[in-house]
Amino acid sequence: MSKKYLIIYFSRTERTKKVAEYLQNQLNADCEEIVDKKSYKGVIGYIKGIFKAKSYTEICATRYNPSYYDELIIMSPVWAGTFAPAIRTYIRKNSDNIKLASLITTASTSNCNGAKKEMESFNIILNKALYINKIKEDSLLDLKEKLLN
Numbered sequence: 001m002s003k004k005y006l007i008i009y010f011s012r013t014e015r016t017k018k019v020a021e022y023l024q025n026q027l028n029a030d031c032e033e034i035v036d037k038k039s040y041k042g043v044i045g046y047i048k049g050i051f052k053a054k055s056y057t058e059i060c061a062t063r064y065n066p067s068y069y070d071e072l073i074i075m076s077p078v079w080a081g082t083f084a085p086a087i088r089t090y091i092r093k094n095s096d097n098i099k100l101a102s103l104i105t106t107a108s109t110s111n112c113n114g115a116k117k118e119m120e121s122f123n124i125i126l127n128k129a130l131y132i133n134k135i136k137e138d139s140l141l142d143l144k145e146k147l148l149n
Helices: 015-027 042-052 085-097 113-121 137-148
Strands: 005-009 030-033 071-079 101-106 126-132
Touching: 005 015, 005 085, 015 030, 015 071, 015 101, 015 137, 071 085, 071 113, 101 113, 101 137, 113 126, 126 137
Parallel strands: 005 030, 005 071, 071 101, 101 126
Antiparallel strands: none
Protein backbone atom coordinates (compact mmCIF):
# COMPACT_ATOMS: atom_id res chain seq x y z
CA MET A 1 0.00 0.00 0.00
CA SER A 2 1.40 3.40 -0.91
CA LYS A 3 1.80 6.27 1.51
CA LYS A 4 -0.91 8.88 1.83
CA TYR A 5 0.59 12.37 1.57
CA LEU A 6 -0.84 15.75 2.42
CA ILE A 7 1.03 18.73 1.03
CA ILE A 8 0.47 22.04 2.76
CA TYR A 9 2.10 25.19 1.49
CA PHE A 10 2.25 28.95 1.73
CA SER A 11 3.28 30.92 -1.33
CA ARG A 12 3.69 34.69 -1.52
CA THR A 13 4.89 34.79 -5.14
CA GLU A 14 3.54 31.49 -6.57
CA ARG A 15 7.01 29.80 -6.64
CA THR A 16 6.23 27.46 -3.76
CA LYS A 17 2.74 26.85 -5.18
CA LYS A 18 4.26 25.62 -8.47
CA VAL A 19 6.46 23.12 -6.63
CA ALA A 20 3.54 21.98 -4.43
CA GLU A 21 1.32 21.38 -7.46
CA TYR A 22 4.09 19.45 -9.20
CA LEU A 23 4.56 17.17 -6.17
CA GLN A 24 0.80 16.79 -5.77
CA ASN A 25 0.61 15.30 -9.26
CA GLN A 26 3.72 13.16 -8.86
CA LEU A 27 2.72 11.71 -5.47
CA ASN A 28 -1.05 11.59 -6.01
CA ALA A 29 -1.31 13.67 -2.84
CA ASP A 30 -3.92 15.95 -1.38
CA CYS A 31 -2.75 19.54 -1.40
CA GLU A 32 -3.84 22.62 0.51
CA GLU A 33 -2.72 26.21 0.42
CA ILE A 34 -2.38 27.79 3.85
CA VAL A 35 -3.84 31.27 3.51
CA ASP A 36 -2.63 34.07 5.75
CA LYS A 37 -5.37 36.58 6.51
CA LYS A 38 -2.73 39.32 6.17
CA SER A 39 -1.51 40.27 2.72
CA TYR A 40 2.19 40.08 1.90
CA LYS A 41 1.86 40.97 -1.80
CA GLY A 42 4.18 43.38 -3.58
CA VAL A 43 7.13 45.36 -2.27
CA ILE A 44 5.31 46.54 0.86
CA GLY A 45 4.32 42.94 1.64
CA TYR A 46 7.91 41.79 1.19
CA ILE A 47 9.17 44.43 3.63
CA LYS A 48 6.37 43.63 6.10
CA GLY A 49 7.29 39.95 5.80
CA ILE A 50 10.86 40.63 6.90
CA PHE A 51 9.63 42.13 10.16
CA LYS A 52 6.87 39.56 10.77
CA ALA A 53 8.84 36.48 9.63
CA LYS A 54 9.29 34.88 13.03
CA SER A 55 5.81 35.58 14.37
CA TYR A 56 2.46 33.81 14.37
CA THR A 57 -0.48 35.03 12.32
CA GLU A 58 -4.13 34.39 11.65
CA ILE A 59 -4.81 31.80 8.94
CA CYS A 60 -7.98 30.77 7.15
CA ALA A 61 -9.62 27.48 8.11
CA THR A 62 -8.12 24.39 6.48
CA ARG A 63 -9.98 21.51 4.86
CA TYR A 64 -7.74 18.47 5.51
CA ASN A 65 -6.91 16.83 8.84
CA PRO A 66 -3.21 15.86 8.91
CA SER A 67 -3.90 12.90 11.22
CA TYR A 68 -5.44 11.02 8.25
CA TYR A 69 -2.13 11.00 6.37
CA ASP A 70 1.06 8.97 6.67
CA GLU A 71 3.20 12.00 5.96
CA LEU A 72 2.72 15.75 5.82
CA ILE A 73 4.86 17.64 3.32
CA ILE A 74 5.27 21.19 4.54
CA MET A 75 6.33 23.76 1.96
CA SER A 76 7.28 27.36 2.52
CA PRO A 77 9.44 30.11 1.14
CA VAL A 78 12.34 31.07 3.39
CA TRP A 79 11.60 34.27 5.31
CA ALA A 80 14.43 35.65 7.44
CA GLY A 81 16.05 32.20 7.60
CA THR A 82 12.94 30.19 8.49
CA PHE A 83 9.43 29.47 7.22
CA ALA A 84 6.59 31.94 6.75
CA PRO A 85 4.28 32.88 9.68
CA ALA A 86 1.27 31.09 8.11
CA ILE A 87 3.18 27.79 8.12
CA ARG A 88 4.39 28.33 11.69
CA THR A 89 0.80 28.97 12.78
CA TYR A 90 -0.48 25.87 10.97
CA ILE A 91 2.20 23.68 12.57
CA ARG A 92 1.46 25.02 16.04
CA LYS A 93 -2.30 24.39 15.59
CA ASN A 94 -1.81 20.88 14.20
CA SER A 95 1.38 19.52 15.79
CA ASP A 96 -0.49 16.89 17.81
CA ASN A 97 -2.01 15.49 14.60
CA ILE A 98 1.17 15.24 12.53
CA LYS A 99 2.68 11.72 12.50
CA LEU A 100 5.62 12.39 10.21
CA ALA A 101 6.66 15.43 8.20
CA SER A 102 9.04 16.46 5.48
CA LEU A 103 9.96 20.09 5.00
CA ILE A 104 10.67 21.70 1.65
CA THR A 105 11.73 25.33 1.48
CA THR A 106 12.04 27.53 -1.58
CA ALA A 107 14.29 30.56 -1.88
CA SER A 108 16.84 32.02 -4.23
CA THR A 109 19.46 32.95 -1.65
CA SER A 110 19.07 30.78 1.43
CA ASN A 111 18.75 27.17 2.61
CA CYS A 112 16.42 25.21 4.91
CA ASN A 113 18.64 25.04 8.02
CA GLY A 114 16.76 27.66 10.06
CA ALA A 115 13.39 26.20 9.14
CA LYS A 116 14.62 22.67 9.95
CA LYS A 117 15.83 23.81 13.38
CA GLU A 118 12.50 25.48 14.09
CA MET A 119 10.56 22.38 12.92
CA GLU A 120 12.48 20.29 15.45
CA SER A 121 11.30 22.63 18.23
CA PHE A 122 7.71 21.51 17.56
CA ASN A 123 8.66 17.89 18.46
CA ILE A 124 7.47 16.54 15.13
CA ILE A 125 9.30 13.58 13.60
CA LEU A 126 11.07 15.09 10.61
CA ASN A 127 11.67 12.67 7.74
CA LYS A 128 13.44 15.02 5.31
CA ALA A 129 14.39 18.67 5.12
CA LEU A 130 14.97 19.75 1.54
CA TYR A 131 15.62 23.00 -0.24
CA ILE A 132 14.99 24.07 -3.82
CA ASN A 133 16.22 27.33 -5.32
CA LYS A 134 15.63 26.86 -9.04
CA ILE A 135 12.24 25.71 -10.21
CA LYS A 136 13.19 23.85 -13.37
CA GLU A 137 12.12 20.41 -14.56
CA ASP A 138 15.41 18.69 -13.65
CA SER A 139 15.49 20.20 -10.16
CA LEU A 140 11.85 19.17 -9.60
CA LEU A 141 12.63 15.58 -10.63
CA ASP A 142 15.63 15.62 -8.30
CA LEU A 143 13.44 16.94 -5.48
CA LYS A 144 10.92 14.11 -5.95
CA GLU A 145 13.71 11.51 -5.86
CA LYS A 146 15.25 13.02 -2.70
CA LEU A 147 11.83 13.08 -1.04
CA LEU A 148 11.04 9.45 -1.82
CA ASN A 149 14.50 7.95 -1.11
